Amino acid sequence: MNDDNLASQLSTFVDMFNAGTIFLLFFCIFVLWLINWLIRHMMGRVMTRFPSRRFAVMQLTTLLSFVLYIIGAIVLVVGVLRPPQEFLIAIGGSAAVAVGFALKDVAASLISGLILLFDRPFQVGDRVTFDNVYGEIMAITLRTVRLRTLDDNIVTIPNSRFITDVVASGNLGAMDMMVVTDFHLALDADIQQAQDIARQVIVTSRFAYLKKPVTFAIEEVQVAERLAIRLRAKAYVLDVDYEKAFQSDVTVRTSALFRERGVLRPAG
Template sequence: METLEMRSTTATFCRARKTGLAGLAALVVGVLRPGLAFANPEEALGTPDAAVMGQFASMIRWSGVLTSIVVILGAWMAIRFVRDLVERLSRQFANRRLLLQKIATIFQFIVYVGTGAAVVLLSFRLDAGVLAIIGGTVAVSVGFAVKDVVASFIAGIMIMVDRPFQVGDRISFGGQYGDVTAIGLRSVRVQTLDDNTVTIPNNKFINDITSNGNYGALDMQVVMDFHIGVDQDVGRARSIVNEAAVTSRYVYLPKPVVVLVSQVIADSYVAVRLRLKSYVLDTKYEKAFETDVNLRVLGAFREHSIMPPAVLHRQLDPLVRKPGSAAPPS
């Protein structure tokens, strides 16, 4: 008996697919509303389009649709209000900027999820049969199409829990370097130092390496290299670089300032590298700090005649003439 019913359902589905959307819609209505099922597939396929659309319309709660629109507008206004409020408070309380941005991100995440659930519950008449059919249809026909979106959604939850970075952190990922401005359900937005907004899907962060410069703190380490010739006064050059860093108005002095000296090969000749490692008091002053220190160091190098790397030509003493050797030409 079950086999015959299954064959009948399969044959009806095939015929409905051949006859177009109206026939398939009639079949689905018959499955969702057993009391409205037709005696045979031919009767279902012959149903006028207006009647089929009416059956689908009966599944929608129209008063709830109007309420859903109000809910969406309210959610949008709430998100805009919180964003503007956080932006104003961040300008007034700079030391609390990262905390305020984290709160705004969590609030936005909760509003998105809550609004989506409310719209579905308000706009549709859901029962066990409808949920089963909708779930099966989404899983089979839409599953492959939205697999990347689902993966990004799950990755977004993992980012919120594992926290490899947070809103306000300065990260480097996939050749992009900038500040994380938003962590959404599908993607992460990064504002680069060139003032470009880069959108990266959340699932990209699962298998790739992310470099985080400050990890929730306002201060961040900045590394700068200076090169001089091997025949220059290295000690004085090191003192100049150290002084330029500690006297900058952007430096964060509670953390150490270090100048490392090493010999390197630059363009096939030997040079001395002075690597400065110091902390800037706020990530937004990174480039201003680099510019300030570079100007100070270059000016002091020029004042003290400390030259950049160059190829050195060594002159050897005249060779002592061996006994019996011919005299060098004059």
């Protein structure tokens, strides 16, 4: 009887994965991929046309991809494979244990992806720091988060790591973001003059977002085993894409004005 059951189950399995079903399965997977590619392509054109709304568009694209793949997977199993109830009952328990054990990390990442989507500790387009990696969130997929560093490297991180580890978001969905720029001065430098110069440079930068305040923090620090004054300028860039351009602009012009106006720097 057991042999008959085994033969019946094998026959059912073979019938499920006949040539026609396999072709249809791969065709449907290709269609899912194509639909997802078309959605991302169209959303990319929308972002190009409306750059100020690109964060919202990127987040909508991520949500649509989630929904597409989840619904698509259900349709493939129910509509294409159509496994009989007896077959599911016969192998469901052992298969669930085996697949669950093999895919526990994937399952954890999938669940974590849903948590990230609704809890939103960060969003697509945010500038974040995670495990000494800093960059922009490019995509939140079912299993991973893709982050592009400022050196244009793509870092792929499992979703589950963001649930347990600390992540810092610099803008949390906003277009503007605070950018911190440090300048080091000699102990006997005119700090007020240096601060005025830095403020002048910041407010005249084409990348500055002036609806938010420009602030400074001043403290003594050790530079090359010598005490110095650190002048830390805190200002907002109008678009996170201009972060490094803004910081470079402020650094270059401020340093030039320090030399021109005789602001003392730490001895080399």
